[in-house]
Amino acid sequence: MDRSELKSLSITAAKVRMGVVEAVHAAKSGHPGGSLSCTDILTALYFHEMKIDPQNPRWAERDRFVLSKGHSSPALYSVLAHRGFFPVADLKLFRSIKGHYSGHPDMNHVPGVDMSTGSLGQGIAAAVGMALAGRLDHAPWRVYSVMGDGEQEEGEVWEAAEAAGKYKLDNLCAFVDCNGLQIDGRVADVMPVEPLDKKYEAFGWNVITIDGHDFEAIISALDAARAFKGKPTVILARTVKGKGVSFMEDQAGWHGVAPNDEQYAAAMAELQAALNEKEAM
Amino acid sequence: MSKIATRTAYGKALVEFAKDYPNLVVLDADLSGSTKTKDFSKAYPDRFFNMGIAEGGMVTAAAGLAAAGKIPFASSFAVFASGRAWEQIRTSVTYPHLNVKIVGTHAGLSVGEDGATHQATEDIAIMRAIPGMLVVCPCDGNETRLAVKALLDYDGPAYLRLGRADVETVTDNLPGYEFQLGKGTFLKDGSDVTIIATGLTVQMSLEADKLLQEKGISARIIDMHTIKPLDEEMVLKAARETGCLVTAEEHNIIGGLGGAVAELTAAKLPTILERVGLNDEFGRSGKAAEVLDYFGISPQGIVDAALRAMERKKALGR
Numbered sequence: 001m002d003r004s005e006l007k008s009l010s011i012t013a014a015k016v017r018m019g020v021v022e023a024v025h026a027a028k029s030g031h032p033g034g035s036l037s038c039t040d041i042l043t044a045l046y047f048h049e050m051k052i053d054p055q056n057p058r059w060a061e062r063d064r065f066v067l068s069k070g071h072s073s074p075a076l077y078s079v080l081a082h083r084g085f086f087p088v089a090d091l092k093l094f095r096s097i098k099g100h101y102s103g104h105p106d107m108n109h110v111p112g113v114d115m116s117t118g119s120l121g122q123g124i125a126a127a128v129g130m131a132l133a134g135r136l137d138h139a140p141w142r143v144y145s146v147m148g149d150g151e152q153e154e155g156e157v158w159e160a161a162e163a164a165g166k167y168k169l170d171n172l173c174a175f176v177d178c179n180g181l182q183i184d185g186r187v188a189d190v191m192p193v194e195p196l197d198k199k200y201e202a203f204g205w206n207v208i209t210i211d212g213h214d215f216e217a218i219i220s221a222l223d224a225a226r227a228f229k230g231k232p233t234v235i236l237a238r239t240v241k242g243k244g245v246s247f248m249e250d251q252a253g254w255h256g257v258a259p260n261d262e263q264y265a266a267a268m269a270e271l272q273a274a275l276n277e278k279e280a281m
Numbered sequence: 282m283s284k285i286a287t288r289t290a291y292g293k294a295l296v297e298f299a300k301d302y303p304n305l306v307v308l309d310a311d312l313s314g315s316t317k318t319k320d321f322s323k324a325y326p327d328r329f330f331n332m333g334i335a336e337g338g339m340v341t342a343a344a345g346l347a348a349a350g351k352i353p354f355a356s357s358f359a360v361f362a363s364g365r366a367w368e369q370i371r372t373s374v375t376y377p378h379l380n381v382k383i384v385g386t387h388a389g390l391s392v393g394e395d396g397a398t399h400q401a402t403e404d405i406a407i408m409r410a411i412p413g414m415l416v417v418c419p420c421d422g423n424e425t426r427l428a429v430k431a432l433l434d435y436d437g438p439a440y441l442r443l444g445r446a447d448v449e450t451v452t453d454n455l456p457g458y459e460f461q462l463g464k465g466t467f468l469k470d471g472s473d474v475t476i477i478a479t480g481l482t483v484q485m486s487l488e489a490d491k492l493l494q495e496k497g498i499s500a501r502i503i504d505m506h507t508i509k510p511l512d513e514e515m516v517l518k519a520a521r522e523t524g525c526l527v528t529a530e531e532h533n534i535i536g537g538l539g540g541a542v543a544e545l546t547a548a549k550l551p552t553i554l555e556r557v558g559l560n561d562e563f564g565r566s567g568k569a570a571e572v573l574d575y576f577g578i579s580p581q582g583i584v585d586a587a588l589r590a591m592e593r594k595k596a597l598g599r
Contacts, residue, residue, distance in 0.1 A: 064349070107348070107377050115348055116377040119368060122341045126373055129345020129353075132330060136306070136351075156369075159338025167330075 001219055005048070007281060009215045012082060013043040014275035017244045018268060019078030019091050025264040027095035030103065033254040035075035037179040037212070037239040038146050042079045044218040045144055054084035057111045063141050064130050066115040068123025069148035069177060070104040071256070077101055077110065085112035121154030123147070124174060128160045131172040131232070142226070145174045150182030152193040158203070164232040165204025172232040173225040177212065179241035181252040200234045212237025244271055283422075283450050287443040287480075288386040290422035292317025294429035295354065296324050302433050308343050308355040310336045315445075316356040316386045340366040340374060340383065347379040352433060358392075359385025359401035359442060363408055375411045375438045382432050383408075384441045388418070389531030390559070390576065391446040391481060393569035400564040400572075401442075406536025408440040409509045415439035415462065416509040418530075420483035423453045424506055427460035435462060446569045448481050452504070465512040471501035474587045474594075475519035475526050479505045479538045482529035482557070488580035493587060500587060511541050513549070520552040524599050525590035527555045529583050531573065534558040553593045555586040 016039050024030035050063040067076045081088045093099025100109035104118030117123040127145040164172055184190050197207045206228045210217040225233035242248025245267040259267055299305055306328045313319040322329035332339035336357050343353035362385040374381045392400045408416050419425040432439050478486040483504045493500045501523055528539040539556030546552040559576055
């Protein structure tokens with residue numbers, strides 16, 4: 001992968017982050033912390049990895065994506081908007097009665113959303129179902145999903161994990177956005193989920209651990225996942241909750257709270273400065 | 282008359298229709314021998330997924346299969362299919378209106394010996410409360426086969442409620458009978474009282490009718506195989522023409538067929554109604570017929586309810 005694509009991805013991610021803050025601020029509610037931690041992963045998926053067509057969101061041969069941590073909808077909506085599935089200006093309609101951009105992803109109303117999610121543990125199970133369908137049809141498309149690390153506490157994650165292992169779904173690649181925080185505090189305190197690498201290995205998965213904010217690492221992990229046969233792949237992405245907005249970083253309090261006008265201005269200024277810096281590189 | 286359990290007819294129907302419906306896939310949660318999906322698993326091993334004892338994951342995987350164009354039938358005992366996976370059905374199947382059929386076998390008290398833990402007696406209520414969910418409870422093997430076909434042709438979520446026990450086939454020689462989702466089956470006309478039944482209480486109602494005839498009572502009998510959407514026209518017509526109603530189901534009287542009929546009549550045509558079912562209590566172990574009889578879900582229980590309804594109608598001078 002060349003430097004220009006890396007630069008382009010980091011510029012896009014900066015714009016996506018601004019869209020996240022814009023949407024959550026406009027809605028005066030939503031989940032900025034976990035959206036910002038998975039922004040780089042979603043950007044890599046939608047701007048590098050996945051075969052999709054924004055003009056034809058239901059294209060039968062497209063790669064599928066399921067946001068299992070559905071509360072990070074601001075990140076998904078922002079990525080979809082910047083990818084051309086709908087106008088970026090629509091991000092201001094997030095959670096609004098005037099639009100159809102519901103608090104959690106809605107496959108029937110938001111172009112580009114492949115599965116309605118929001119109840120933790122279910123998205124990954126739906127992704128397993130999609131991968132089973134793809135395999136049954138010998139289809140070329142792949143299935144991607146992003147879970148949270150707090151989400152790993154849900155029993156259904158492991159029901160899905162055992163099924164993916166049993167059926168050797170190598171057309172499935174899941175991320176865990178390991179930002180270490182959940183609503184009530186540190187994942188390690190609320191309900192420890194580690195060691196995730198050993199757990200997924202035991203469930204029959206190929207496991208890759210990366211820095212979830214390093215595009216080279218994300219993309220080489222995706223390459224490795226695609227090349228790996230006979231097992232599903234999980235990419236354990238070490239991330240920072242609130243990444244890119246310094247006062248939100250690594251703060252559980254920014255899980256599901258919108259910035260006020262002052263905080264919004266500060267966040268946007270910081271993100272704009274980062275964007276300018278990346279564009280100048 | 283031949284006898285077959287509705288679950289057995291379900292298993293046969295899946296195999297029968299598999300060729301014509303290449304997108305049909307079947308999931309089970311380690312009960313394929315009991316839900317009778319085993320026949321399909323042998324005939325079409327690639328299209329069968331045994332998800333293990335994990336009903337929530339099974340139902341959500343079915344949602345994923347449907348999102349990718351398949352027509353999944355996800356099967357387990359009714360108590361687990363509807364209860365354990367309720368929120369998965371609500372959020373991942375019905376909210377996005379995906380084409381998933383939830384199939385609960387061993388519904389109601391006729392499970393028998395396994396007892397209350399395995400007797401789904403609230404499933405109609407909790408499935409019916411979900412927006413956009415169809416609830417279908419066929420009474421015999423013939424109707425089950427037709428229901429499976431109709432659900433294959435219907436693009437949307439549905440709950441199919443089936444029984445463990447062998448039941449007499451009563452719909453195979455009905456003149457003019459045509460199975461249609463959302464339309465009750467008119468089994469017999471009558472003028473004094475209408476008995477609306479679902480599942481195996483349909484056969485009980487036909488038995489009850491014989492006892493009522495001995496008393497000179499003319500009962501109308503309706504097989505309400507689709508509880509949601511309810512055949513409002515047929516219920517209201519019966520209410521107008523016979524003046525009192527009895528509902529019968531192996532389910533709590535709260536929220537099931539009786540609840541649906543009560544909601545409808547209270548809103549559109551207040552009518553005397555007696556509900557045969559569990560009186561807000563759990564079942565118990567015993568042979569199926571004994572357990573049903575213990576709770577008054579029997580031909581005699583239906584007769585008694587019909588007499589009570591007619592008594593109330595008379596007291597009102599109608």
